Amino acid sequence: MIGGNLxxxxxxxxxxxxxxxxxxxxxxxxxxxxxxxxxxxxxxxxEHIPGFSWVSYSTVLANFISIPFAVGEALPVFYAMELKKWxxxxxxxxxxxxxxxxxxxxxxxxxxxxxxxxxYDEAKKMIEKAAITNKVKLSPEVFSSKESANxxxxxxxxxxxxxxxxxxxxxxQLKITMVMFICWPVVTLLYYGLSLSADKIKMTDNFYLSxxxxxxxxxxxxxxxxxxxxxxGRKPLFAVTQLVPGICCxxxxxxxxxxxxFAILALGxxxxxxxxxxxxxxYTAQLYPTSIRNTAVGICSTVARFGAMMAPWVGKYLPDxxxxxxxxxxxxxxxxxxxxxxxxxxxPDTLGFPLPNTFDDIEEIKKNGKPMWQCGVKEKKExxx
Numbered sequence: 239m240i241g242g243n244l245x246x247x248x249x250x251x252x253x254x255x256x257x258x259x260x261x262x263x264x265x266x267x268x269x270x271x272x273x274x275x276x277x278x279x280x281x282x283x284x285e286h287i288p289g290f291s292w293v294s295y296s297t298v299l300a301n302f303i304s305i306p307f308a309v310g311e312a313l314p315v316f317y318a319m320e321l322k323k324w325x326x327x328x329x330x331x332x333x334x335x336x337x338x339x340x341x342x343x344x345x346x347x348x349x350x351x352x353x354x355x356x357x358y359d360e361a362k363k364m365i366e367k368a369a370i371t372n373k374v375k376l377s378p379e380v381f382s383s384k385e386s387a388n389x390x391x392x393x394x395x396x397x398x399x400x401x402x403x404x405x406x407x408x409x410x411q412l413k414i415t416m417v418m419f420i421c422w423p424v425v426t427l428l429y430y431g432l433s434l435s436a437d438k439i440k441m442t443d444n445f446y447l448s449x450x451x452x453x454x455x456x457x458x459x460x461x462x463x464x465x466x467x468x469x470x471g472r473k474p475l476f477a478v479t480q481l482v483p484g485i486c487c488x489x490x491x492x493x494x495x496x497x498x499x500f501a502i503l504a505l506g507x508x509x510x511x512x513x514x515x516x517x518x519x520x521y522t523a524q525l526y527p528t529s530i531r532n533t534a535v536g537i538c539s540t541v542a543r544f545g546a547m548m549a550p551w552v553g554k555y556l557p558d559x560x561x562x563x564x565x566x567x568x569x570x571x572x573x574x575x576x577x578x579x580x581x582x583x584x585x586p587d588t589l590g591f592p593l594p595n596t597f598d599d600i601e602e603i604k605k606n607g608k609p610m611w612q613c614g615v616k617e618k619k620e621x622x623x
Contacts, residue, residue, distance in 0.1 A: 239265025240339075243332040247325045262332075269338075270307065276348050277303045290465060298464045301516055305460050308512075311433070311453035315446050399596050401530045406537065410597060414525050415534075417581045421480065422538045423545030424578030425518050428483050428511035430546055431571055432504070435553030443496060455505045459513035471589040471608050472521045477582035479514035483507035484575020491568035507571070514578075524588040525603075528595045583610070 242261030249255045277299040287293045314331050321327040349368075352361035369376045406415045433452055459479075467475055483506070490503040519535065526534040556567045586600075586607040594600050 239269060240332055240335045241265075243328065243335070247329050247332075273303055276345070280348065287464075292468050293464050294468075297468060300520060301460045301463045301467075304512075304516055305457055308453055308456035308460070311456075312450045315450050315453075319446055399527070399529065401527055401597075403530070403533060403537070405530060405597070406526065406534050408597070410601065411526075413584060414586075414600075417584050418522055418525075418538045419541050420581045421476070421578045422518060422522075422542035423548075424480060424574045425511065425514045426542040426545035427548050427552070428480070428487075428507070428545075428571060428575055429515050430549035431553040431567075432483075432508045432511060433553075434550055435567065451501075451505060452508050455508050456512035459509050460516065463513055463516060467517065467520075468589065471587045471610075471612075472517065472524065473582065473585055473587035473589075473607075474610055476514065476517050476521050476585070477579045479510045479517055479579075480575050480582060481579030482510035482575075483514070484572045484577075484579060486510070486572070487568045487575060488572030491565035491572065507575075511575075521585075521588065524591070524593060525585070525600065526594070527597060527599065528593065531593075 239262050242258045242263075242265055245258035246255050246262070249258070281295040281299055285295050287295065287298060313334075314327075317327055317330050321330055346364055347360070349361045349364050352358075352364065366376065405411065433449075463475075486503040486507040490500050490507070493500045493503070522535050522538055523531055552567050552570050556562055556570075586604045587610070588603055589608050591599075591603050591607075594603065
């Protein structure tokens with residue numbers, strides 16, 4: 239990531255700039271995904287926040303990990319205020335990223351990964367160290383021998399069906415897959431489109447301030463989500479977080495940019511899109527069986543790139559076309575948001591169910607999922623997701 243961004247400084251045209259920039263972007267995406275995964279693997283799913291019995295540490299971390307992401311979006315603006323030459327700006331931001339390398343010396347390896355990789359002794363030492371730090375006494379049964387672990391793993395593998403990519407399109411799963419193929423690009427379009435169009439939306443007369451607001455407004459949803467997602471449910475939250483940005487954009491399209499109401503609606507749209515982005519990952523993982531879960535999330539993320547490709551076209555290109563109505567970009571954002579929100583209503587709610595291992599488990603979720611209008615959780619099953 240750092241190398242790709244620094245290499246951009248060596249090129250003086252957009253064609254040369256584009257290739258190393260792609261390397262930097264690929265590295266950034268990998269860093270975020272790994273950060274998200276490791277934050278979950280460091281915490282258990284049964285430990286809950288004191289005073290909030292329905293909120294697990296894993297849910298909190300899954301959402302709070304995006305807060306530094308939002309802060310990181312806003313930081314380059316302060317460089318841009320002073321560094322007017324793009325090469326100097328690019329080099330300064332890239333060099334700042336070097337500070338992130340310190341985590342190599344501070345973060346331990348994921349104990350779950352160590353166990354999955356057969357490195358039981360290293361995992362045992364790490365868990366024992368964590369127990370001492372947290373003043374917890376470990377039970378002798380916590381650790382199994384390598385032979386027992388391998389035996390159990392083989393038994394689990396023999397019981398768990400193995401599915402392929404084509405199974406995400408099987409008749410019983412087709413509606414879920416098609417809905418996700420619509421919602422993922424919609425969420426991506428809203429999230430990146432609203433960020434890229436900060437200068438066109440003009441929430442304030444100061445472009446720098448507008449962009450900072452668009453970035454930092456993501457933080458409140460990340461703080462709030464852990465306390466409502468396990469209470470209200472995935473389905474209604476997924477639908478609302480797309481409908482709200484959609485409606486806000488449509489209404490804002492017919493208001494004067496720069497007014498207080500316009501700014502509130504634009505920021506409300508970005509808040510909803512940010513919340514939807516976090517819910518999307520969690521919800522999708524809970525709607526596919528274990529053996530194809532990563533594959534399904536990866537395919538949905540790939541489909542989402544169509545929304546990402548549309549974002550600069552709608553947010554930057556269309557507003558510069560003098561022959562088109564000024565309301566068109568926001569109306570497009572709004573229309574897609576409403577479409578995604580309505581499609582989300584077709585999904586079952588996974589709240590109260592463990593992660594599915596088979597398509598029969600998915601059918602169970604469809605039959606007994608929480609009704610849309612019901613607020614509150616059912617008694618959760620063991621190993622609840």
